[in-house]
Amino acid sequence: MLLDAFTLGLGYNATLVTLGSALLGGAAGVCGTFLFLRKRALVSDAISHATLPGVALAFLVMVALGGDGRNLIGLMAGSALSAVLGLWLVQKLTRHTRLAEDAAIGAILSVFFGFGIVLLTVIQTMEAGKQAGLESFLLGATAGMLKSEALTIAIGGAMSLLAVLLLRRPMTMVAFDPEYASATGMNVSRIDMLTMMLVMAVTVVGLKIVGLILIVALLIIPPVAARFWSDNSDTVALLSGAIGAVAGYTGAALSASAPSMPTGALIVLSAALLFTFSLILSPRRGLVAAALRQLKYRDQVHMRQGLLAIALQQPIYERLTLNMLGKQGLLRADGVPTDLGRARAAKALLDEERWRALRTLPQFEAAAARYDGLTDLEQILTPDQLTEIDAHLNRPHGVPA
Amino acid sequence: MFGAEFVPLSLPPLVIGSLAAVACALPGNFLVLRRQALIGDAISHVVLPGIVLAFLVTGSLGTWPMMIGAAAAALVAVALIEAIRRIGGIEPGAAMGVVFTTLFAAGVLLLERSDTSSVHLDVEHALMGSLESLIWLDGTGWGSLFDPEALAYLPPELPRLAITLTIVALLTAIFWRPLKISTFDPGFAQVIGLPTTLIGLGLVSTAAMAAVAAFDAVGSIIVIAMFICPPAAARLMTNRLEIQILWSVLFAVLSATTGYILAGYGPLWLGADNTVSAAGMIATVAGLILGLAALFGPCRNRAGAPLGA
Numbered sequence: 001m002l003l004d005a006f007t008l009g010l011g012y013n014a015t016l017v018t019l020g021s022a023l024l025g026g027a028a029g030v031c032g033t034f035l036f037l038r039k040r041a042l043v044s045d046a047i048s049h050a051t052l053p054g055v056a057l058a059f060l061v062m063v064a065l066g067g068d069g070r071n072l073i074g075l076m077a078g079s080a081l082s083a084v085l086g087l088w089l090v091q092k093l094t095r096h097t098r099l100a101e102d103a104a105i106g107a108i109l110s111v112f113f114g115f116g117i118v119l120l121t122v123i124q125t126m127e128a129g130k131q132a133g134l135e136s137f138l139l140g141a142t143a144g145m146l147k148s149e150a151l152t153i154a155i156g157g158a159m160s161l162l163a164v165l166l167l168r169r170p171m172t173m174v175a176f177d178p179e180y181a182s183a184t185g186m187n188v189s190r191i192d193m194l195t196m197m198l199v200m201a202v203t204v205v206g207l208k209i210v211g212l213i214l215i216v217a218l219l220i221i222p223p224v225a226a227r228f229w230s231d232n233s234d235t236v237a238l239l240s241g242a243i244g245a246v247a248g249y250t251g252a253a254l255s256a257s258a259p260s261m262p263t264g265a266l267i268v269l270s271a272a273l274l275f276t277f278s279l280i281l282s283p284r285r286g287l288v289a290a291a292l293r294q295l296k297y298r299d300q301v302h303m304r305q306g307l308l309a310i311a312l313q314q315p316i317y318e319r320l321t322l323n324m325l326g327k328q329g330l331l332r333a334d335g336v337p338t339d340l341g342r343a344r345a346a347k348a349l350l351d352e353e354r355w356r357a358l359r360t361l362p363q364f365e366a367a368a369a370r371y372d373g374l375t376d377l378e379q380i381l382t383p384d385q386l387t388e389i390d391a392h393l394n395r396p397h398g399v400p401a
Numbered sequence: 402m403f404g405a406e407f408v409p410l411s412l413p414p415l416v417i418g419s420l421a422a423v424a425c426a427l428p429g430n431f432l433v434l435r436r437q438a439l440i441g442d443a444i445s446h447v448v449l450p451g452i453v454l455a456f457l458v459t460g461s462l463g464t465w466p467m468m469i470g471a472a473a474a475a476l477v478a479v480a481l482i483e484a485i486r487r488i489g490g491i492e493p494g495a496a497m498g499v500v501f502t503t504l505f506a507a508g509v510l511l512l513e514r515s516d517t518s519s520v521h522l523d524v525e526h527a528l529m530g531s532l533e534s535l536i537w538l539d540g541t542g543w544g545s546l547f548d549p550e551a552l553a554y555l556p557p558e559l560p561r562l563a564i565t566l567t568i569v570a571l572l573t574a575i576f577w578r579p580l581k582i583s584t585f586d587p588g589f590a591q592v593i594g595l596p597t598t599l600i601g602l603g604l605v606s607t608a609a610m611a612a613v614a615a616f617d618a619v620g621s622i623i624v625i626a627m628f629i630c631p632p633a634a635a636r637l638m639t640n641r642l643e644i645q646i647l648w649s650v651l652f653a654v655l656s657a658t659t660g661y662i663l664a665g666y667g668p669l670w671l672g673a674d675n676t677v678s679a680a681g682m683i684a685t686v687a688g689l690i691l692g693l694a695a696l697f698g699p700c701r702n703r704a705g706a707p708l709g710a
Binding site for chain 2: 036039040041042044045092093096097098099100102103104105106107108109110111112113114115116117118120121122125135138139213214216217220221223224227228260261262264265266268269272275279285287290
């Protein structure tokens with residue numbers, strides 16, 4: 001069953017939904033990257049919560065017009081309208097009052113969501129609303145999805161992915177340097193608005209699968225995870241899209257493989273797993289890399305200080321330092337340095353003295369800034385420069401043999 | 402409306418709603434000023450996995466397991482947000498988004514996979530609370546308010562929220578000066594030797610306590626709305642923190658009472674025969690108040706000067 005789910009063997013609808021949520025995850029990942037780089041990740045939270053009253057109102061309108069009320073395209077249109085209204089209000093509040101963006105986001109998301117819940121309770125008391133199942137928009141559900149709905153989602157996911165890919169250049173520019181973008185003649189606020197429209201498109205398409213509470217995760221987690229692997233915005237966007245797509249595919253397939261497996265939660269948890277993986281294993285910013293760097297740094301410090309202590313004939317008590325010196329054959333077990341140890345120590349001391357001399361010489365100011373107590377001066381200066389510094393060392397010069 | 406059924410059916414929810422609203426609005430003032438308004442949003446999301454875990458461990462929906470589970474989840478979330486922010490160099494908003502969505506998703510999955518059909522525990526309950534069901538059957542009329550025997554059977558949420566509100570108010574009063582200084586001028590606060598990190602952590606913990614206590618009775622919608630809307634509206638009314646707090650308390654009580662009455666009686670006045678969600682209506686009213694303050698508040702502009710002054 002699990003294998004079937006992952007190889008798209010669970011029937012036409014499940015296949016469409018799985019592919020659709022992979023596309024949706026990809027679009028959300030790429031789109032979310034620009035939101036994240038623009039430091040406005042949580043605006044998407046306001047947008048997604050603001051869709052609820054739209055869904056409910058669209059249902060009411062469609063029922064009033066004599067329709068079914070559950071038409072997915074109609075519900076999506078309604079949710080888009082109220083999301084736009086919520087976004088517009090967030091911007092109004094931020095621009096025209098003294099409230100900060102986070103307060104505006106929080107206010108809009110809670111109020112719109114609250115009003116949506118009021119409308120939902122109204123719908124629940126209606127005759128037509130008994131089986132409306134609009135609650136599934138809160139947490140998403142793919143079970144019992146109609147073929148037309150699955151198709152809508154697959155097409156919507158593909159279209160938003162395409163739109164994001166077409167618009168990625170200007171969005172990158174605006175995300176990194178709005179002033180520069182505006183100086184080159186770009187309309188920054190229009191591009192910001194386009195980004196928001198894309199976020200909204202992703203939200204609306206994802207409502208049915210992931211649900212409006214968790215859809216923000218697809219916009220936030222993939223870019224944050226991708227950011228651990230690269231500093232290049234194109235790579236981050238691509239990786240983020242890939243992470244989103246894998247999460248969408250895995251989550252949807254898992255949820256199709258067994259009953260009572262909530263699709264939205266599984267997609268989000270798949271993304272979170274990839275995030276955790278990145279957090280731990282990323283070669284430059286990950287936890288393991290940081291721990292290894294820390295260990296290497298500690299060893300360097302102990303070795304250097306141990307050598308200096310030998311050179312100055314100071315006793316060493318630190319156990320780790322003693323171990324390291326002993327293991328490298330620099331110090332005998334009784335605490336007497338070996339010949340190699342004495343040589344290395346003398347070299348370390350010479351290096352330290354060179355650094356001290358270097359700091360007094362104005363022509364080496366740039367090199368002096370690189371002093372960290374660990375780097376050998378030989379790695380920074382040429383032999384000629386070293387000779388020049390040695391002339392300033394405080395030791396016998398020109399003594400006849 | 403104020404008939405015989407008012408005391409047993411409407412009075413307790415009104416009082417509980419108001420207590421919860423004020424308990425959230427008080428720390429909310431500082432969170433809004435410190436641009437940490439969305440902490441409330443994050444906390445109210447992670448409460449769900451907390452109570453689900455507490456239920457799975459203890460097998461009961463008792464008050465204390467739930468409160469402890471929720472509080473633990475809130476603390477774990479705050480620690481995780483901070484860790485991700487530091488380790489990855491991720492901006493706080495995004496770190497928050499990662500943590501609360503993941504924990505909430507974990508809560509949903511746990512809930513779906515475990516057998517909770519025997520008890521009243523579902524996502525919708527967590528979102529909307531059950532303000533309407535907090536009735537006081539022993540309160541037979543206004544006279545019951547002075548009847549100790551009837552008072553003993555008040556919904557347990559009422560004394561619990563009253564205690565929470567008292568603690569929150571006391572903490573705010575005791576730490577008023579350090580809170581105020583570190584909120585408005587963190588640099589100065591550090592220079593005069595205030596432990597700013599500790600104050601920030603204390604504030605978030607107080608907010609979490611208020612959220613956890615309120616959440617059980619009124620659901621997370623009210624919690625988020627009350628953390629942000631009344632303080633934000635109050636911020637547009639005045640330039641003085643003391644006055645702002647008073648406004649926010651007033652707005653919180655006004656939202657809770659008006660919202661509850663509109664939800665309970667509004668549909669009846671309109672001729673319908675079912676009530677609507679009180680939690681949702683309270684949030685809606687809070688939003689309307691904020692809207693009015695944003696349109697007409699004397700200090701709504703960024704410069705902060707009253708208009709025409």
